[in-house]
Amino acid sequence: MIELRNIHFSYGDGFALKGFTLAVEKGSFNLLVGANGSGKTTLLKILAGLLPIRSGTIIIDGRIATDADLRELCCYVLHNPFEQIVGSTVEEDLAFGLENLGLRSEEIQENIETALKMFQLSEVRHANPFVLSGGLAQKLVIASLYLLKPEIFLLDEPTSMLDDTGVEELLQALRELKQLGKTIFVSTHEPKIFFGLATSVIHMSDGTIDFYGGIHEFLERRFEDVEC
Ligand SMILES: Nc1ncnc2c1ncn2[C@@H]1O[C@H](COP(=O)(O)OP(=O)(O)OP(=O)(O)O)[C@@H](O)[C@H]1O
């Protein structure tokens, strides 16, 4: 179980999160929707351990999670994959985080092979990642993060730079993560794209949550600030 209890956060003036409370099951696929400025990105960054909470608690599997715990358990995927790629080939990018962890080179190679197969990147293994399509680049970012063994994937508007083929590539990667039992949060202004995979929808309004439930129930509510 992943629980956020009464989370407050401020960038300076006023509060971007005002008493946000939510509990989701591990392995759930949660869509985060709401108007511009409602606090979606802030919430994802807090879960990723990238922003300090002003007050409130995050509890994972019954234990209070520190920022350091969150940085280990969660990974944050930027909407622009090219800002998150570090290797000069696909293989190098996959190896980068593992090298930092000090894994032996045979172990790194095994991991790379697994990720290439799992995320269907074998054909581009020697390619320069910066010439890949947006969809393949997004998959590479997800694959590289996957190798660091996070439990929770946080994606911030992952389709905003993708064409239709790219969206298909992304969905393929997310399907894989879901099958592996990872918990997923996707902030999006295009929730429809994910309805086939999502297990719940979280609607945010002015720094708080005003709906959490299934897709059917969400659609019945007809929120004016979300296009479906
Ligand atoms: N770096 C920042 N400094 C100051 N205020 C910020 C900063 N980032 C966000 N905010 C403010 O915090 C509030 C929540 O913003 P946030 O980016 O989390 O919303 P969002 O739901 O992700 O919006 P969008 O749909 O446009 O991405 C807004 O009022 C925003 O102006």
Ligand SMILES: [Mg+2]
């Ligand atoms: Mg945002």
